[in-house]
Amino acid sequence: MSSLSDVRIPPEPPALPELEGTPGDVNTFSTEMGSAAGKIESFASFAWGSTLLDGWEGGAAAAYGNVVSLAANDAGPAGAALQAARAAAATYSDALTDLETRLADLAEDRSTYASNRAELQEAKASTASDDIVTIKRLVDRAQELSDQHDALVLSFTTWTTDAETADSTLGDALFAVNGVGAVNSTIAGGVKASTGFPGANASPAANAAWWDSLTPAEKDAMSEIHPDLIGNLDGLPAAVRDDANRFALEKDITWYQELERQDELTPDQRRAYEIALAVRDALDGDRQVDPITGEQIPSLLVVYKPEAHGGDGGVAISLGNPDDVDYLAISVPGVENEAGGVQGGVDNAYNLLHSSRTSGTTGSVGVMFWLDYNSPSVGILDPDFAFGTGSGDAAAAGAESLVRLVDGIREQNQGHQPLITAVGHSYGSVVTSQAGAMGLAVDQHVLIGSPGPGNGNGIDHASDLGVSAENVYVGTSSYDEIADISDGRDRHGVDVTTEDFGAQRFSAESEQRGTRDDVIPVLNASTDDHNRYFETTYNDSEDPTAGATYSESVHAMGQIVTGQGSDPGVADAAYEDPGRRGGGRVPAPGSPRHDPERSHDPDPVVWPPRD
Structure with missing residues (x-):
């Protein structure tokens, strides 16, 4: 015997799907495509009939005929392409008309079901618990409505699938059109x-x-x-x-x-796809505004090679047009960098631009993040990196590419040459240093977190980088483990922080620098400090014009980039200690790392200055 609890109210009706687009609009598009195709095809017929003009002979007539023939030859495929697009749009319009009609029927079915369900709820609520006859009728009605609900869901699903199929069919048809270009x-x-077409090595x-x-x-x-x-x-x-x-x-x-969508992406293509998406996201820099004017800074995609460098990709994004600015910095990252991580590089570039614009300059500034070389995929403490093996070729190839990039920028700035600064971080400083030795056309070099300028390339002094030593700047945190790698022998060349190298060292200590509780015991240094050179804290993360606090290094680099590097925050040079293993800067077991900057209290810079 049934009870009221057996009267199970079926689920609420499913949400009504939406139809994107209208048949009328698509039909208008199809008609316009057909009209345009007809005009182009008429032009093609006219042109083919006009390659020769009565009474006109000679070289000029032949040249005219050649030009008209080319135009006619181009117009034919273009007209055919538009006709194919018109046909695809017409088919899609018919599909939308059918979908629109079916959707109206589904809306009516949904409304009827909702009304019947509400009536069942009311009837159940008003039926006495001992009214067996009515309860039996309501149980049967509930089952009928449950079946209606299932049928409605199936109809909605079928309609949605058909709508997606119509959309993808149009996309496939347009994608397959030949001759649009x-x-x-x-x-x-x-x-x-x-x-006159330039060759690959032009x-x-x-x-x-x-x-x-x-x-x-x-x-x-x-x-x-x-x-x-x-x-x-x-x-x-x-x-x-x-x-x-x-x-x-x-x-x-x-x-x-x-x-x-067709489930045909290979692993290599998926990696390139992920790089492409990362590059697109990095270009969408709504927050990247000039801190002084509040105007949006243009982002230019100067290099885009998603499948280059063994699949790591190549990319360069410039904040500010390098052909228009007064000051340009080119930031080159180090090991374990891939194009898919471009956002971090662009963020660092913006921090440097922000610092440069608030340095007191009235000139325009651009900062480019450049990663168009095969950055070694080894950790900074990996033996292959620490001892300089397996990475020399990457630096040399990257240096050649960087030289060509800057030469190209110089070509486009014949009337107004910017002050260009190469900023090499970590292994990127090996690349920029070698590029300098190859004739990199920059005015200044900044080496931050550098393991050295490279080994066996003739670079022993700052002046070997192609500029005067006074225009070579070095920033190394006293807690940066990379500073302990170079010893002038079999690693990455000379120690760029020493007086012997001859560069201008600036303070690069972070307020967050490592303590003896978080350092690497052998090196007595922190891994985190190697990545703090662009450190900037904004007062309002959504409004960079609201003020910022710069680390010592990014403030100093802002001064240098804008030609104010005579005193960017001078730091004492590091020096060798007899207690060091092999006479270098790698400490012997139990020996503290000696760097005068270790006793220097970090001094971040606040902008705007506080009273």
Whole structure:
């Protein structure tokens, strides 16, 4: 015998799905595509019939005929591509019409079910517990409504699947259209086939001259058809490279998303996809504003190579246009850096830019994070790194790339050369030092957390970096374990913090520097301090104009970058101690690490200055 507890009220009706887009709008788009295709096809017919003009002969007539033939040849595929797009849109419009009709029916079914469910709830509430006949009827009704609910859910699911299928079918159709870029493809093909096209090893100056020789149409075509080439070609304007690289970035993301949707992403492609997404996120720097003016700082994607360097990727993002600024710093990171971690590098670059702009300068500042070399994938305390093995080739190759980058920037600044500073952190200082020895066209070098300038490359003194020793600056925390690696023998070359090297050392102590409770026993130094050189604390994380506190190092670097490095916070040079193993700076067991800066109290700088 049934009781009221057997009358089970079925679930509430499922949420009504939404239809994205309307058949009318899509139909309008399809009609416009057809109209445009018709005009282009009419032009193609006209052009093919106009390659020869009665009464006109000779060289000029032949040249005219050649140009018109090229235009007609380009117009045909372009018209066909638009017709294919029109057909795909028309099919999608029909699918939307069907989905719209079915959705209206589903809405009515949902409303009916909701009403019947409410009536069942009311009937159950008003039925006496001993009214057996009514209870039996309500139990049967509850089962009927439960079946209706299940059918409704199935109908909604089917409708949603059909909507997604219609959308993906349109995407597949448009993705497969051939000839959308037919005109630019033809133009770009002609440019690449020309005798003036620079080869793979052409100098940045040759690249710049070639680019300047192109017509606006040729430049547009090359940027669209070969964005990976134009975006990474040293010697071209940074804005041109940015446009091409952003185009390549979005194209890659669209492609990888499609492969992921079809479950066809290979492990290497997934890694490149993750790099592309990280680069896109790093470019979206809403918080990166000028601390003085409050204006947004432009982010330019100067290098984009998601599959380069063994899959680690290559990337360079400049905060500020390097072709327009008065002061430019190029920040080069060290080991275990990959393009997928670009956000941290851009954050450091912004901290340095912030410090530079508040240093008292009236000039414009740009800071570029550059990672276009195969950064060794070893830890800073790994024997392969600590003893300088397995990483020399990476530094040399990176140095060559960096030299070309800066030469290209110089080409684009013929009328107004910025003061350029190379900032090498950790193993990045090995790269920048070797680049300096190769002729890197910078005005200043900053080496922070440096293990040395490299071994066996002829660098024994600051002046070997291609600038005068007074324009080479060194920042090393007394608790930075990397400072204990260089001993001038078989590791990464000479100790850059000593008087013998001849650089200008500035204080780089952090208020958070290690204590004897958290140091590495053998080195008597902290791993954390190796990564604190760009340390900046903002008063308001959402408003960088509201003030900040700079660590000693990032404040000093801001002074140096803006040409105010005569006294960036001078620190005493480190020196050897007889108690050190092998005469170097690695302490013998039980010996304290000796660095005059160890007794120096960190002195962070507050901006704006407090009264």
